[in-house]
Amino acid sequence: MSEGPIVATMIGDPCGIGPEIVVKALVEDHASARHLLVGDARAVAGAVALARAPFEVRAIEHFGQAKFEPGCLDVIDPGTLQTRDITVGRVSAACGRAVAQWWDLTTALAREGSVDAIVKAPVNSEAIRLAGAPAQAGVQPGRTYLFLITGPLRVVHLTDHIPLRQVFGQLRKDRILELIRMIDATLRRWGIASPRIGVAGINPHAHGEEEEREIAPAVEEARALGVGAVGPVPPDSLFRQCAEGLYDCVLAHYHDQGHIAVKTWRFEGNCAVMLGEPFLRVSVAHGTAFDIAGRGQADHRSMASALRTAAALAGGRGFPAA
Amino acid sequence: MSEGPIVATMIGDPCGIGPEIVVKALVEDHASARHLLVGDARAVAGAVALARAPFEVRAIEHFGQAKFEPGCLDVIDPGTLQTRDITVGRVSAACGRAVAQWWDLTTALAREGSVDAIVKAPVNSEAIRLAGAPAQAGVQPGRTYLFLITGPLRVVHLTDHIPLRQVFGQLRKDRILELIRMIDATLRRWGIASPRIGVAGINPHAHGEEEEREIAPAVEEARALGVGAVGPVPPDSLFRQCAEGLYDCVLAHYHDQGHIAVKTWRFEGNCAVMLGEPFLRVSVAHGTAFDIAGRGQADHRSMASALRTAAALAGGRGFPAA
Numbered sequence: 001m002s003e004g005p006i007v008a009t010m011i012g013d014p015c016g017i018g019p020e021i022v023v024k025a026l027v028e029d030h031a032s033a034r035h036l037l038v039g040d041a042r043a044v045a046g047a048v049a050l051a052r053a054p055f056e057v058r059a060i061e062h063f064g065q066a067k068f069e070p071g072c073l074d075v076i077d078p079g080t081l082q083t084r085d086i087t088v089g090r091v092s093a094a095c096g097r098a099v100a101q102w103w104d105l106t107t108a109l110a111r112e113g114s115v116d117a118i119v120k121a122p123v124n125s126e127a128i129r130l131a132g133a134p135a136q137a138g139v140q141p142g143r144t145y146l147f148l149i150t151g152p153l154r155v156v157h158l159t160d161h162i163p164l165r166q167v168f169g170q171l172r173k174d175r176i177l178e179l180i181r182m183i184d185a186t187l188r189r190w191g192i193a194s195p196r197i198g199v200a201g202i203n204p205h206a207h208g209e210e211e212e213r214e215i216a217p218a219v220e221e222a223r224a225l226g227v228g229a230v231g232p233v234p235p236d237s238l239f240r241q242c243a244e245g246l247y248d249c250v251l252a253h254y255h256d257q258g259h260i261a262v263k264t265w266r267f268e269g270n271c272a273v274m275l276g277e278p279f280l281r282v283s284v285a286h287g288t289a290f291d292i293a294g295r296g297q298a299d300h301r302s303m304a305s306a307l308r309t310a311a312a313l314a315g316g317r318g319f320p321a322a
Numbered sequence: 323m324s325e326g327p328i329v330a331t332m333i334g335d336p337c338g339i340g341p342e343i344v345v346k347a348l349v350e351d352h353a354s355a356r357h358l359l360v361g362d363a364r365a366v367a368g369a370v371a372l373a374r375a376p377f378e379v380r381a382i383e384h385f386g387q388a389k390f391e392p393g394c395l396d397v398i399d400p401g402t403l404q405t406r407d408i409t410v411g412r413v414s415a416a417c418g419r420a421v422a423q424w425w426d427l428t429t430a431l432a433r434e435g436s437v438d439a440i441v442k443a444p445v446n447s448e449a450i451r452l453a454g455a456p457a458q459a460g461v462q463p464g465r466t467y468l469f470l471i472t473g474p475l476r477v478v479h480l481t482d483h484i485p486l487r488q489v490f491g492q493l494r495k496d497r498i499l500e501l502i503r504m505i506d507a508t509l510r511r512w513g514i515a516s517p518r519i520g521v522a523g524i525n526p527h528a529h530g531e532e533e534e535r536e537i538a539p540a541v542e543e544a545r546a547l548g549v550g551a552v553g554p555v556p557p558d559s560l561f562r563q564c565a566e567g568l569y570d571c572v573l574a575h576y577h578d579q580g581h582i583a584v585k586t587w588r589f590e591g592n593c594a595v596m597l598g599e600p601f602l603r604v605s606v607a608h609g610t611a612f613d614i615a616g617r618g619q620a621d622h623r624s625m626a627s628a629l630r631t632a633a634a635l636a637g638g639r640g641f642p643a644a
Contacts, residue, residue: 202486204581260586
């Protein structure tokens with residue numbers, strides 16, 4: 001039996017590239033954690049055959065049966081789908097329903113403490129809508145924060161999908177301080193002894209009233225509490241500085257401030273963690289890519305990054321090398 | 323005598339890295355244009371010696387004496403400085419005064435049509451301040467626009483150094499349309515037959531009232547006029563798409579929207595053009611770097627890019643290969 005933290009990965013919509021990229025990513029790195037899959041075992045077996053991966057697929061019914069043996073993929077398969085339900089490349093309500101069920105099962109494993117991290121492969125929002133299942137949870141304003149990771153460039157977003165105009169109303173010293181402290185505590189839990197957090201300004205060159213009134217005081221107070229926060233840093237320099245290793249993570253104030261940096265710098269290999277959730281959940285920027293599903297062409301770099309990141313952070317080993 | 327457009331380069335503060343990076347850049351590419359320098363001829367000769375560059379330096383008094391011969395650097399030197407005025411690595415009022423005079427002379431050459439493009443090497447704002455010379459002109463709101471170029475990623479900024487809050491008041495359909503048309507006309511003059519202009523949104527995923535009311539109507543009207551504008555495009559995807567070749571240029575709405583993308587993607591080799599000026603002026607992102615001046619260590623990539631860009635655009639050959 002392998003060692004290390006237990007990472008449960010939901011295989012995503014079986015009609016898309018999910019199972020394929022999960023299997024390809026596990027070929028690269030199966031030993032850094034005890035991996036477990038949740039989904040349709042036949043879909044996983046199909047992906048193993050497609051990728052000519054050196055794995056035996058072992059369908060199990062519940063967590064207690066997982067053996068985590070080398071060369072073997074344990075798949076918790078609640079038997080939700082029939083073979084006829086899966087047509088690769090087609091949106092299907094049955095798969096939307098299955099994905100919702102599998103994800104509930106996966107998050108329950110995390111909530112009850114059976115697994116140390118969970119990873120979500122791409123799901124299809126149209127299939128989920130057709131199934132009448134609730135939309136997958138996103139950021140909960142003021143409670144959870146999107147943490148994008150692409151190699152050394154890592155960005156937490158104070159606000160998410162709100163109009164840019166409304167960001168100013170959210171830019172309050174107390175909220176910023178709270179988020180800095182949450183980032184600091186989380187990075188320590190993940191194995192970074194003295195987190196260095198670069199806090200962005202919001203105006204050109206970080207000169208403006210928001211910096212003076214809200215951001216700088218939050219950073220000062222965080223520093224007085226012993227947190228290694230720096231800022232407000234000119235937004236146009238900060239992300240590059242982080243990518244070059246000057247910071248462990250950036251605090252960005254609005255969606256595009258962080259997303260422009262991450263997606264322009266290096267889209268491939270990026271994954272996301274939701275900061276503030278009670279367990280470690282990693283998701284990927286992949287879509288389901290129905291157009292290339294089943295062909296063995298899908299780029300699995302983001303999924304590989306997600307699995308490596310989940311294993312490293314859950315194991316308290318800090319961020320994995322890019 | 324060489325062929326091609328005439329590019330006049332002001333060598334920058336002679337106490338900084340300007341002369342050195344200009345000479346190094348000209349070693350790489352002296353033949354793409356007829357190059358002419360403006361500044362202190364001894365400082366240029368010093369930089370030639372430092373870089374062991376295969377150039378003879380020829381001091382001239384006015385433009386009509388330039389010969390543009392291969393292996394020879396014509397330097398218009400009005401005799402502003404004495405040898406004792408130049409101490410490499412030191413801020414000096416005399417040099418600040420000289421730089422201001424040289425730049426006036428250089429812009430006059432462009433204004434009178436003697437040269438096709440002008441390039442500015444790094445100047446030291448403290449030296450210029452000590453000299454009591456007027457600060458160098460930046461963006462003139464509503465008249466000129468900063469055009470950042472780093473290889474295939476090229477970004478024009480609708481607004482410049484204003485607080486982010488104030489951007490919304492500038493985001494008007496008519497102004498955006500005018501800028502799109504100015505970009506289109508300029509790119510055509512530079513040799514791009516059918517410019518493809520990606521217009522950014524301003525809200526996450528380009529969904530919001532500014533997109534609906536101002537940006538989309540401007541793009542539609544531009545398209546009706548035959549301009550190849552596309553948008554509003556989600557800001558977090560657009561810059562990468564441009565870097566990958568989908569657009570010739572991006573229209574960004576605020577300073578950091580464009581600067582985060584450019585500086586995070588690839589700071590090295592970036593240069594800037596001021597769109598809307600009556601002549602082509604290219605400047606670089608280098609500082610004067612007094613701390614490493616005179617040591618031959620300065621990275622000349624931005625200057626090389628500026629000279630290549632000036633030559634290519636003034637020659638109507640489009641953007642140079644990165």
